[in-house]
Amino acid sequence: MSYFNKFINDPTGFIKRAVYKLVLGPLKYGEEGGYDADKYWNDRFRKYGYNLQGAGDESKTVEENEAMYIEAGSAFEKILAKEEIEINNIKVLEIGVGSAFYTQILNDKGVKNYTGLDIADVLFEEHMKKFPEFNFIKRDITCDQVEGKYDLITMIDVSQHIVKEEKLVSALNTIKGCMSDKGIFLIAPLTTVSKKHHFYVHSWSPEFVKNQFEGFEFIDFDGYRGDKGLIIRAS
Numbered sequence: 001m002s003y004f005n006k007f008i009n010d011p012t013g014f015i016k017r018a019v020y021k022l023v024l025g026p027l028k029y030g031e032e033g034g035y036d037a038d039k040y041w042n043d044r045f046r047k048y049g050y051n052l053q054g055a056g057d058e059s060k061t062v063e064e065n066e067a068m069y070i071e072a073g074s075a076f077e078k079i080l081a082k083e084e085i086e087i088n089n090i091k092v093l094e095i096g097v098g099s100a101f102y103t104q105i106l107n108d109k110g111v112k113n114y115t116g117l118d119i120a121d122v123l124f125e126e127h128m129k130k131f132p133e134f135n136f137i138k139r140d141i142t143c144d145q146v147e148g149k150y151d152l153i154t155m156i157d158v159s160q161h162i163v164k165e166e167k168l169v170s171a172l173n174t175i176k177g178c179m180s181d182k183g184i185f186l187i188a189p190l191t192t193v194s195k196k197h198h199f200y201v202h203s204w205s206p207e208f209v210k211n212q213f214e215g216f217e218f219i220d221f222d223g224y225r226g227d228k229g230l231i232i233r234a235s
């Protein structure tokens with residue numbers, strides 16, 4: 001939906017969100033050239049819990065977010081099927097668990113060996129009750145070490161919330177180091193042009209990501225929430 005239509009639909013909400021994104025949010029969470037992601041995301045999940053507005057789009061209703069997630073979930077499943085990614089006997093690392101929407105899909109598809117990583121851990125206790133066999137770790141993927149090698153690493157709706165170039169480069173290097181010999185890394189959404197939107201959103205292009213994975217195999221895909229995505233294979 002265009003900014004104009006968003007304004008026409010809900011002028012008060014539109015202005016409130018603009019003031020938050022441009023003034024109040026940066027004042028509360030802003031840091032030099034970026035933001036305090038730990039504080040921002042923990043506050044957000046504290047506020048929303050499992051309501052999909054937490055990991056999704058705050059400007060949309062719960063129902064709109066649910067519809068958007070159903071579509072995104074089906075796109076995710078189609079990509080796994082198309083690339084013939086057999087997930088039940090492999091080690092999976094999910095970066096940016098959020099409110100565990102994709103964790104649920106992975107669980108339903110029979111994943112046994114799962115690690116979920118997030119900078120925000122306020123929902124971990126609940127996640128552990130829902131998925132007692134799964135492992136959840138609090139890490140900042142842009143600067144913390146991550147142990148182990150994984151056959152499938154997913155990073156969905158996370159990269160656009162890493163707003164500093166050097167931080168994303170560092171995150172991608174860490175991910176590269178965590179891929180097993182036949183490892184697959186799935187990242188989405190990506191957009192044609194890299195661009196900063198506001199204090200906690202910066203979209204990145206597939207080319208930017210590919211540049212950090214020299215020698216790897218790439219499979220581009222479209223249609224993830226209307227944007228692009230990328231599968232990177234170690235072999």
Ligand SMILES: C[S@@+](CC[C@H](N)C(=O)[O-])C[C@H]1O[C@@H](n2cnc3c(N)ncnc32)[C@H](O)[C@@H]1O
Pocket residue numbers: 037041042054055056095096097098099100101102117118119120139140141142156157158161162
């Ligand atoms: C928009 S939410 C998406 C959550 C989930 N992947 C989904 O699609 O529902 C972004 C997630 O990335 C996490 N995140 C943001 N920056 C991070 C970082 N530097 N390291 C680890 N996780 C981060 C947030 O805490 C949040 O859970």
